[in-house]
Amino acid sequence: MGLREDLIDLRRRLHRRPEIGLDLPGTQRQVLAALDGLPLEISTGAALSSVTAVLRGARPGPVVLLRGDMDALPVTELAGVPYASEVPGAMHACGHDLHTAGLVGAAHLLAERRGELAGDVVLMFQPGEEGYDGAGLMIEEGVLDAAGRPADAAYGLHVLAALFPRGVFAARPGPLMSAAAGLFVRVVGAGGHGATPHEAADPIPAACEMVTALQTMVGRRYSPFEPVVVTVGAFHAGTLRNVIPDEAVFEATVRTFSAAAGEQIARESVRLCEGIAAAHGLRAEVRFEPEYPVTVNDPREYDFVAGTARDLFGAGRFTLMEHPVPGSEDFSRVLERVPGAYLFLGAAAGDDHRGLPGNHSPRARFDDDVLFDGAVLLAELAARRLARG
Template sequence: MTGPTDLPSLPDARLAGLLAEARELHPKTVELRRAIHRYPEEGLHLPETLAKIEAALEGLPLETTAGKGSTALTAVLRGGRPGPAVLLRADMDALPLHEETGLGFASTVPESMHACGHDAHVAMLVSAAHLLSAHAGELAGSVVFMFQPGEEGYHGARHMIHEGVLDAAGEQVERAFALHVYANLPSGVITTRPGPFLASADRFSVRVTGKGGHGSAPHQAIDPVPAAAAMVGALQTMITRRVSVFEPAVVSVARIAAGTTSNIIPEVAELEGTIRTLSERTRALVREELPKVCEAIGQAHGCRVLADVEPGYPVTVNDPAEAARVLALAGDALGEEHAEPMLDPLMSAEDFSYVLQRVPGAMAFLGACPPGTGPADAAAIHSNRVLFDEDALDHGVAMHAAFALDALR
């Protein structure tokens, strides 16, 4: 497979050799992944995870910088000749889940688990640093390795950007790449697409205040429950009537709460949910319309309404040329059967979107469906039963290396 005519790639034989080199690193890749998996940490402060990464990078010709407001780590590999900088990223944090995989290296921390594969992301990037260090003389420029905490809702990428990760090599990063393991894809397959790759994610909350009373006399109260229930349906109608059918948008009410017992009309009802869109224009429209709908319904029911939208991650948008480059490199480095164009974006979200707002680049999924299970039947990411094929990690290591070597050839 070759890329567009304006994006020449390295010779096929050289790229194909990267996978063999990645396989030589496989034992160390798996060892680090499992060590991190056993002791998951959440949020922006991951001291044990950071210590494991630093130990695994020891001895490599890297310039490292620790985060100021978090346990982020930035490492820079200088090439044999001057040139631009390219960034490779791995997120590090876990999720608040009780693991039920039955793995021999399952989490030892109660109610905490690497259910999104970030342990694999770290292990792949560390091995890519080893592989690329062996090829440093061939690089015309620098590689910035971005080990990022706080992806799961803590805006870790934004913190690292504010602290200078995009300028860590002494000049602005020109290209960026990230991989995310995915259990519902065939193992070893790389898939991505140009343009929107993942959705934005905003959180909304609505507090509906009426007047409490006895359940036998609702006419003497102002019941917030029917008002809140009407909002649930009206928000779906809002999407179909205010947003173009050609502009995807999702509004999901994920939590509704009111009352304490069966014979008391409560004073307050609450709604919480998520907004997902694939363009900033649609995102702005939904964020503007949602409070209007809820406030109007509340007024009709005689209730006071406080509707709030908390901004989350923006749309993850791949640069078309870089997405095409990733697929071309996957075909050359892993074999054409391991490069698969992604037809539709997913409505999940990622804070690598902050990097792609500033730097041309791409994010891709790495299939890691566990052996003996079909992709459609595998437990998905964020499940406490999710499993990943560790043989797929070699493909990820090779892809990181291929992206950097091609960008800095």
């Protein structure tokens, strides 16, 4: 088999045996086996089952980092593909199996060109993107300095099952993906009988008022040109319809596209919930926890990525995104420290992507025919960036 077929085979083997979180021993073994024989300096993580591989060019030069995430999601697969997950309750529903295989492909392509490279390439195989901050842990363990000096540029890509046509790359300069934070609220009252609410301190109406007020605050405190999203996804209170509970708790995800908006809503959401609780004679324990920063593409690096993609695949295979997307990504931690760019690749399993199940769906399907193109682009980005000096 050629490299294209090898990558598809690797992707499908990874898809059958998905692993979740930071501990991906089987995935790590497959990556190490796929890299075996290449001229790489390889190390593995301590706090997570990461793989970091350094390819040394023939001559001195800059350092370029390429990243591929490896973890799956706690989703039971319903996609109906012949290589479906064999692990109950786990699925590569976000396409990270393609990312892993694609980065392996980039390693092989770059190794073939090692003699012409002026500089070093760091290959970052990362666990724990799906809510575990694996990028942050790999940074703590030194991935940005794996070549012996700081990375000068960083690139990565993410496949999408439904947002763009198959084979089309997409990105934008500046904010590409939102910051994410969690808002956790516990409203403390005093329970009692539902027939005599005046003898209790009911936390449920106050908590409901907070949920509504958070939406009103977004619409009235923030410019319509400064997107902010607050979604309450969990609300728990009570056990019986005629019993007033002691407490009500809810959790929200908060998405922002600038550091200023994130700092503002961190202050104002806490103050709002505490104030509503006080107005009802109750107490609110409110915690705002930042999770990931905004994913921001360096404008110059965006131009470089867009130009390279158009040069390799034609103008019709790259599109400028008008708006960022409200999903979040821990590659943002890399781009906070290293100039670089992140882009998307349409991997729809159909000629018309519209209406297909999207990423994170148990029915999500990704066409692995795009895999080789992703590997080619990553390798070419590294080679051209090294040549640029």
